[in-house]
Structure formats: C-alpha cells, structure tokens
Amino acid sequence: MSISELIAGIPLFDGLPQKQLDEVADIAVDRPFPKGQAVFSEGEEASGFFVVISGQVKIFKLSSEGKEQILHFVSAGESFGEVPMFAGGRFPANAETIQKSRLFFFPRTVFLRLIKKDPSLAMNMLADLSKRLRRFTRMVEELSLKEVPSRLAAYLLYLSGRASGSGELELSITKGQLASLLGTIPETISRILAKMSSQDIIHVKGRKISILNRKKLEELSAGEKLAE
C-alpha cells in the first residue's frame, strides 16, 4: 500500500481534497518501531507529531516513584503528540509502543504551514482535539468521583459496546495495563474481577470476559456499590 493511500485512510485527513492529501503524504516520515520502545518522553522538545499506521502505542505519565498512569492507547488511524505543535514547547507525557508498530511522523514546521493554508485541515484537527478534551473530561470525572468498581464496570461496558456480538469480549491489553488506565494497580483489578465473577455479573477466563448481567454492570458504572 502506498503512502498516499495510507494517508487517505487516516480520519484526521478525512475529507481533504486529493491535492492536500498529496502534500501531506509528501512530508510524512515512515518509521517502524519494535515492541516496547519509547517514541518520546515527557519534557522532550517536540519537533512534530505521529500517526499510528499499525500496532499500538500507550501514552502515559510517571510519578516520581515510577508508578504510571496511562492516559490512553493509540491504535491504527489515530494520532498523538499534536499538543506541543500548537501549545508550543515540549511533550506533556510519554509515548511507548506496546506492539511492533509502524508510525508516520509529521515534522512540525512543515505541517503548520499546511494547516495555515487549509481551513478544512484545521477544522479536522479542531474536531480531533475537542474529542480528546471530552475524553479527558470524562477521565477526570471518573478518577475523582467514582470508585474503582464503577470505573471498571464503565470500561467493560465501553469495550462491549464496540465489540462484536453479545457480551463476549477480549482484552487487548494486560490486566496490569488495564489497572494503570483506570488509575489503580493490578491487585485491585484482580480482586474486583473476582468479586464480580462470584456474583455472576461477569465470567472471566484469562483475557476473555463475558458479561452475564449487563444491567448490574450499568448500575455499578452509575455509582452503585459492589456488594461483598
């Protein structure tokens, strides 16, 4: 598949005229990454941003003691690292591949020129950043207003929403990473999954989870307490 075709398939560039797409394709730098490699680190000078063509990248913050809070996972078609392009300066978080990945890198200055010329590209980026702000809004809400069982329930419902079929879903990440995404630790996830299992709300088999009682999950996600 040519670079041009790949670019055309990226939501961020959706709806752009062919001429613009070609210009974008011209400045893309194709970069392969092995699994588990840092793409950039917090505080590093930002010279551009990335789009995931294949694979998966995690964006995270580290505490002084090394505990990590995952902000989100970036999958094929999604971009990351644009914030410093507009806000200026440095990356506000760390990025690391969790699978063998292929990324396109877009140098800052060249890309800025494109945006300044093309309002529709700017509109796409505005929509993208706005959606991300909304996700963060929800994330802050969940971290501060909900306890872990609620967050986990919400996440399972979210996964099942975009999964195939009924209540069968498979985690694409380890439970440790799930814990970090929900702002907690693997032990807590283990305990809560065990509790949910024993109450026949879900059934867990390795990384496969089936939802047995969706209504109960929804109640939990809305703030109801998980019984002992």
Place this chain on the structure above:
Amino acid sequence: MSISELIAGIPLFDGLPQKQLDEVADIAVDRPFPKGQAVFSEGEEASGFFVVISGQVKIFKLSSEGKEQILHFVSAGESFGEVPMFAGGRFPANAETIQKSRLFFFPRTVFLRLIKKDPSLAMNMLADLSKRLRRFTRMVEELSLKEVPSRLAAYLLYLSGRASGSGELELSITKGQLASLLGTIPETISRILAKMSSQDIIHVKGRKISILNRKKLEELSAGEKLAE
C-alpha cells in the same frame, strides 16, 4: 467600552486583523449573569460558546451523589464551552457563575463560518484547546499519582508564581471550592493546611496564605510525604 474594544482584548482573538475583529463583534451576544447562576448544564444541547468579560465562572462535573469536581475556573478574557462546537453535540460539563459576571455568547453556526474562512482564527483556537489539553493532562496525573498534600503544595506554588511579590498570596475562592478543584473535600484541606502551618511551612490567616518555606513546599509537590 465598546463591544469591539472588548473583543480586541480577548486572547482568543489576539492578532486578528481589524476586519475579522469587527465580524466577531457583530455576532457577539452580550449577556449579564448574577452570582451563582447556571450558564449551562452537562448534556444540554450546545448552541454556542462563551467568553468571560468580567466576573468568574466555574466548570465542573457532578457525581451521582451530588459531589462536584471542579475542572477549572474561567476568568476575564478566557472562553469556555467550545468543545461541542467542534466535537458536536452536547456540553460535557456544567458551568455556573461564582460572581456577578458579564459574558459574551457566540452562536455556533455563525462562528463556525468565521473559522472556516480564517485560518488565523482557527490557529488561535487550536493553540487554546492544546493548552487546555495540557492542563487536563497534568490534572489527571495529579489526581491519580499524587496525594492531597502534594496537590495542595503544587497549587500553592502555582498561585505564588503568578502572584505579586514574595510568598504572600490570597485565595480568590473559598476553601471548599479549592477542595473540589483538588479532587477532595474541605475537611481534608483544613487538616493539611493546619499540619503545614504547625510545621512552619506556611502561615494561614483566613484566605491569606504566606509561604514560609518554599523549598519544603516544592519537595511536597514532588511527592515527598508530609510528616505528622
């Protein structure tokens, strides 16, 4: 002061040519609000966004039990409610004045037209949204990786940074609101301030706080524990 002059003083519109400024001024709706009035609520259909001309607005989320997490305070010159303009749909949080305020309202469709025509306005909005994303990133980090004394220390340092003179600062909000901004409750704030006082790190007199030991505060903000 004319609407035009007020518009010209808003950072979001900084650097726009006079012609654009006039167009923006033409669509602004001048709206006064008394103290403590809702501007919009979460989930409401968004028909535009707001800029604070004077006064102060709090943006917050509510849990199912009514506990509130303040996302930020918006002061003169700053805007809020733009997310649904680009992401579509509804407001992701609540907005309420905490002082008698004067707001300008910009209807969505008209403003979108302006942006689509003018890349420099789009660039300003991109910079604005990016800065906000960065603040949220830090907020998520603090909520999940730091304990309350660290968050409070960081906030005091942040205030003293933008305050006049040395270590003298005055809270512009109640301690209850401060608690909600830091993702906790007034009692906890009380206790930690008392502890910091007794260790001569700060001195508290009503809403006036003096920093006596900045180094210690910086250590706390970096994750060090507050002694008993």
Place this chain on the structure above:
DNA sequence: CGGGTACTTGACAATGGTCAAGTGTGGTGG
C-alpha cells in the same frame, strides 16, 4: 445583633495501596 455559611476538629470507617507468597502459562532452548 442574629443567622447563615464557611471553616475546624475529632472519632470512626472504608477504600484501596503495599508487601509477600504463591499459582498459572506461554515461549524458548536444550
């Protein structure tokens, strides 16, 4: 001066993190 709100303080409970000691399980090399 009164009344409401903000704030403080104490006793208590619980959520969830830490530490430690396991139990799988998948992948690699012998």
Place this chain on the structure above:
DNA sequence: CCACCACACTTGACCATTGTCAAGTACCCG
C-alpha cells in the same frame, strides 16, 4: 517434546490515606 524461566496474575494480611458523620467555632452580611 519437555523442562524451565519469566512474567502475568491471584490471594491474603496489613495499614495509610482519606472520606463520612457529628459537633462546635468563627466570620461576614444584613
């Protein structure tokens, strides 16, 4: 093909942090 190792995961005991509830004090505004 199997043994072994590393790593993910589980489970238990413990405890720190922080939220809840209750009561009382200070303070501002009319």
